[in-house]
Amino acid sequence: MKITATSTFHGNGTSVSFIGCREGYNIRKLIGPRAKYCRDYSNNNSHVCGCGYPIGNTDWEADAGFEIIEQGECGKDGDIYGTGFIKFRVINSESMHY
Numbered sequence: 001m002k003i004t005a006t007s008t009f010h011g012n013g014t015s016v017s018f019i020g021c022r023e024g025y026n027i028r029k030l031i032g033p034r035a036k037y038c039r040d041y042s043n044n045n046s047h048v049c050g051c052g053y054p055i056g057n058t059d060w061e062a063d064a065g066f067e068i069i070e071q072g073e074c075g076k077d078g079d080i081y082g083t084g085f086i087k088f089r090v091i092n093s094e095s096m097h098y
Contacts, residue, residue: 003068004061023090027078030086067093
């Protein structure tokens, strides 16, 4: 599944996509020029940069019937105090019971 994160912080709608995602937790390495903006943040920072822009100002898109939750920066093994990677959870929103 392809997950796309689009900045609502930037007027031009900057976005980044993660390919091959699946239901459950996904960890992806931050690469390219956007990654450098995230190095000084931790998972506990309210403006953690997942894709080079504040995670709170990001719209996440997944395939129909799925939702993205628990986004934040992490280390390569999902360590919440690490940097350089983004962690997010994909859930099946159609099977959720409220």
